[in-house]
Amino acid sequence: MKSSRSITTQFLTAIMISATWLSLSSCCSTPHCDTCSSVSHGVVPASVESATAAQAATVVPSNSIEETKVKNGDEALVRLMEGNKRFVAFNSKHPNANANRLAEVAKSQAPFATIFSCVDSRVPPELVFDRGLGDLFVTRTAGQVPDRAVLGSIEYGAEHLHIPLLMVLGHKYCGAVKATIETVESHGHAHGNIAALVEGITPAVEKARAAGGLMLDNVVKANVALTVERMKHEPALAEMIKKGEVKVVGAVYNLDTGEVEITVP
Numbered sequence: 001m002k003s004s005r006s007i008t009t010q011f012l013t014a015i016m017i018s019a020t021w022l023s024l025s026s027c028c029s030t031p032h033c034d035t036c037s038s039v040s041h042g043v044v045p046a047s048v049e050s051a052t053a054a055q056a057a058t059v060v061p062s063n064s065i066e067e068t069k070v071k072n073g074d075e076a077l078v079r080l081m082e083g084n085k086r087f088v089a090f091n092s093k094h095p096n097a098n099a100n101r102l103a104e105v106a107k108s109q110a111p112f113a114t115i116f117s118c119v120d121s122r123v124p125p126e127l128v129f130d131r132g133l134g135d136l137f138v139t140r141t142a143g144q145v146p147d148r149a150v151l152g153s154i155e156y157g158a159e160h161l162h163i164p165l166l167m168v169l170g171h172k173y174c175g176a177v178k179a180t181i182e183t184v185e186s187h188g189h190a191h192g193n194i195a196a197l198v199e200g201i202t203p204a205v206e207k208a209r210a211a212g213g214l215m216l217d218n219v220v221k222a223n224v225a226l227t228v229e230r231m232k233h234e235p236a237l238a239e240m241i242k243k244g245e246v247k248v249v250g251a252v253y254n255l256d257t258g259e260v261e262i263t264v265p
């Protein structure tokens, strides 16, 4: 039987690997870079802080792309996937990430898509879809396991912010899914609140097993598909989906290529 300690260690290892990746791939360490155009990142030496503040106070050259409000979930999905194409091609435009946008969304927000994804640091929605401030309404848990707070957040976005698209986003090499497969296979158990994640992902393991393939990729896809189904049957969301106010899709992010593949259209 697999011990709770080893399951917990697997999660910690996944987090450490993710942290290493993040440190290697951060956008920049200087207060101004060609990639980001205007926004400072990380620790800025005191000597340049005032210069950066002055720059932010002036009108920053827009790096945004020409856009209008999306009319429905289909248009929102097109916009997301266009951003992913730019990201994959290393041609990100970093829209809505300047001082003007910061001031604009301080007053109100009108995000065009809700993303429910894994907490994995290698899958940051705003980067993967090349979006900026106020664009995405994001909720994340390990293995994108929904609980009432997650569902409440998603419902809030749909009902009060009128967000027309909900994307459930899983990803390749998901540590939470991998740990769940190993736990189920070894008849082990997870420690503490991590047990809630294993419990939430286990139906996907059973679904993939029944379909004849208990490979990690299959369970990741099954987990996304089951979560999409769950969303469609949540009463508040189901009503909005029925009226055509909300579109729900499932997708998987490929850590090797940066591509997002729609697996549940």
Ligand SMILES: [Zn+2]
Pocket (backbone or CB within 6 Å): 118, 119, 120, 142, 143, 171, 173, 174, 175, 176, 177
């Ligand atoms: Zn994950």
